[in-house]
Amino acid sequence: MIDLYTWGTPNGHKVSIMLEACRLHYSVHPINILNNEQFNHHFLQISPNNKIPAIIDHDGPDGEPITLFESGAILIYLADKTGEFLASKGAKRYETLQWLMWQMGGFGPFLGQAHHFNRFAPEPVPYAIQRYNQEAQRLWSVLDKQLSGRRFIVDDLSIADFAIYPWAARYAWQEIQLEAFPQVAQWMERMQNLHFVQRGLQVP
Numbered sequence: 001m002i003d004l005y006t007w008g009t010p011n012g013h014k015v016s017i018m019l020e021a022c023r024l025h026y027s028v029h030p031i032n033i034l035n036n037e038q039f040n041h042h043f044l045q046i047s048p049n050n051k052i053p054a055i056i057d058h059d060g061p062d063g064e065p066i067t068l069f070e071s072g073a074i075l076i077y078l079a080d081k082t083g084e085f086l087a088s089k090g091a092k093r094y095e096t097l098q099w100l101m102w103q104m105g106g107f108g109p110f111l112g113q114a115h116h117f118n119r120f121a122p123e124p125v126p127y128a129i130q131r132y133n134q135e136a137q138r139l140w141s142v143l144d145k146q147l148s149g150r151r152f153i154v155d156d157l158s159i160a161d162f163a164i165y166p167w168a169a170r171y172a173w174q175e176i177q178l179e180a181f182p183q184v185a186q187w188m189e190r191m192q193n194l195h196f197v198q199r200g201l202q203v204p
Helices: 010-021 041-046 071-082 091-120 126-146 159-168 182-192 195-200
Strands: 002-006 026-030 054-057 066-069
Touching: 002 010, 010 071, 010 159, 010 195, 041 054, 054 071, 066 071, 071 091, 071 159, 091 126, 091 159, 126 159, 126 182, 159 182, 182 195
Parallel strands: 002 026
Antiparallel strands: 002 054, 054 066
16 A cells, blocks of 8 residues: 555646556545645655645565655655566666656746746746746756657657646636647646546646
8 A cells, every 4th residue: 555645736636547547445535735735744754845736656676665755756765566567677768767857857847937937926027937937938948848749758659748738727817828838738638637647637
C-alpha cells in the first residue's frame, strides 16, 4: 500500500495519474494547501520542503517503508518499481528523463509564476505578467515542436507525459490560445481520453 499526500494541483496530479496508470493500491491523504496544512508538523516529517505531493511506500525497495517527496523523484521511483512508463536503460530512458527535467526546471515553475501573476496576485504587476506569459509562450513552442510527428512526448507514453500534461491542462491560466499550438492540442486530446488520466485528475 502507498500513502499519497496530495492536493488538486498539477504537481499533485502527476503522481495520482501515475498511480492510476500503474494500477497501484494507494490511500489518499489530502493536504489542503489553501489552509496551510502543508506546514503541519506531521507533514513536515514526510516532506521536509513542505510541498505536495509526497508518498510513503510501505513496500519499499529494501523491504522497508520509504518516504519520498518531489514529484519528479516520485515518478521515477514508481516507474522503476513497476517497470512501466520509463525504460530501464538505454537512450530512451535518458530522453524521457530529459523531458521530465524540462518540466521540473522550466515548464512547471514558469507556468506556476504565470498562474500567480495572472490569477492570484493582489494587484496587477505588468512586468511580471509580461515576463511569465512570454516565457509560457516560448515553452509551449518548444513542446509543440517536440510533439511534431509524435503521439507522445518521447514517442511512447511515459512519465514525461504524466508530468507535463497537468500543467498544460491549465493553459487558460497561462493566457495560452490552444489553436496556436496544434501539436500540443492534439496530444492533450489523446491524454485526456485516457481513463487513468481522468481518474488521476479527480484525486483528491
